[in-house]
Amino acid sequence: xxxxQILTIPDERLKQDSAPVTEFDDNLREFVARLELTRQQGxxxxxxxxxQVGHFQRIAIVDCSNTRKPVPNHGNLVxxxxxITHWDGYEVGREGCLSVPDYTGNVIRATQIRLRASxxxxxxxxxxxxxxxxRAVQHEIDHLDGILFIDRVVSRRTDLFKxxxxx
Amino acid sequence: MSNWxxxxxxxxxxxxxxxxxxxxxxxxxxxxxEASMLRLGGNFTIMMMVGGGLDxxxxxxxxxxxxxxxxxxxxxxxxxxxxxxxxxxNLMVRVSGADxxxxxxxxxxxxxxxxxxxxxxxSDVAGTAEKPVYIMQxxxxxxxxxxxxxxAVSDLRDEGIEVNISPVEMLVG
Numbered sequence: 001x002x003x004x005q006i007l008t009i010p011d012e013r014l015k016q017d018s019a020p021v022t023e024f025d026d027n028l029r030e031f032v033a034r035l036e037l038t039r040q041q042g043x044x045x046x047x048x049x050x051x052q053v054g055h056f057q058r059i060a061i062v063d064c065s066n067t068r069k070p071v072p073n074h075g076n077l078v079x080x081x082x083x084i085t086h087w088d089g090y091e092v093g094r095e096g097c098l099s100v101p102d103y104t105g106n107v108i109r110a111t112q113i114r115l116r117a118s119x120x121x122x123x124x125x126x127x128x129x130x131x132x133x134x135r136a137v138q139h140e141i142d143h144l145d146g147i148l149f150i151d152r153v154v155s156r157r158t159d160l161f162k163x164x165x166x167x
Numbered sequence: 168m169s170n171w172x173x174x175x176x177x178x179x180x181x182x183x184x185x186x187x188x189x190x191x192x193x194x195x196x197x198x199x200x201e202a203s204m205l206r207l208g209g210n211f212t213i214m215m216m217v218g219g220g221l222d223x224x225x226x227x228x229x230x231x232x233x234x235x236x237x238x239x240x241x242x243x244x245x246x247x248x249x250x251x252x253x254x255x256x257n258l259m260v261r262v263s264g265a266d267x268x269x270x271x272x273x274x275x276x277x278x279x280x281x282x283x284x285x286x287x288x289x290s291d292v293a294g295t296a297e298k299p300v301y302i303m304q305x306x307x308x309x310x311x312x313x314x315x316x317x318x319a320v321s322d323l324r325d326e327g328i329e330v331n332i333s334p335v336e337m338l339v340g
């Protein structure tokens with residue numbers, strides 16, 4: 001099995017919406033296996049989304065089980081038709097992307113999410129996630145909606161902290 | 168690419184400076200690399216990597232109509248290095264304390280002793296005119312463990328300087 005070719009900016013296809021998966025068959029599972037192989041070939045990628053290899057279906061893989069510093073995680077996750085059903089909190093973190101070589105930037109993401117997704121066999125699952133893993137999922141779901149992290153980078157001087165609201 | 172220069176421009180801020188400077192460069196076939204524009208104390212400041220065939224006198228001449236008209240100071244250094252040399256930070260240091268002379272030297276001195284390499288530093292004076300507070304964010308690369316840095320900065324905390332160190336975990340996806 002060979003890895004797939006990663007699309008990089010400014011490839012217009014990265015901006016396109018991906019369609020939901022309807023057939024949970026061997027073709028899907030074979031594609032997921034190749035997508036995972038491609039992720040593993042990338043430089044230290046904790047996630048990958050199907051549109052990054054020119055396949056426009058709502059498929060992503062996230063695996064935060066092997067970070068330099070251990071973080072709370074759910075292992076290797078195949079996320080088909082993922083949907084975030086609940087967000088809470090936000091923080092800034094530094095992101096890079098296989099599709100955006102030689103650039104990293106600060107992005108604001110929710111710190112806690114509830115996620116619903118199917119696995120590659122069509123079984124629907126729910127996850128509660130936090131921190132780094134939640135960030136990875138948000139980054140990958142963005143790909144499914146044609147959004148790159150460079151569309152969300154905050155400026156150096158952006159006010160990153162919640163201001164107290166006085167009434 | 169024949170030559171890269173580091174071009175520094177400062178002056179009174181007004182709308183349109185970046186547009187006029189970069190247009191003048193574009194008209195002389197110069198290209199831009201990394202650039203950083205900031206307002207510091209209400210002043211316009213920019214440093215930009217500029218590449219192309221012009222030498223320093225020709226570059227000065229090309230920009231003179233703009234810098235003259237806008238009252239900007241211009242400084243040009245030939246530079247080594249080039250694009251695609253990014254180093255991601257692995258540590259963020261946030262500092263705050265009652266403003267007094269020497270606070271930056273004190274904090275960065277302690278960091279330097281550990282081999283910490285600053286990639287990005289921003290500082291500002293907040294608070295009020297009567298009670299100014301110095302606030303600084305430093306992103307950089309540490310080659311020693313976080314615990315060693317924590318030990319190194321503990322003296323600063325005793326001096327009333329708030330120092331908060333947190334790892335920057337880069338995510339690639």
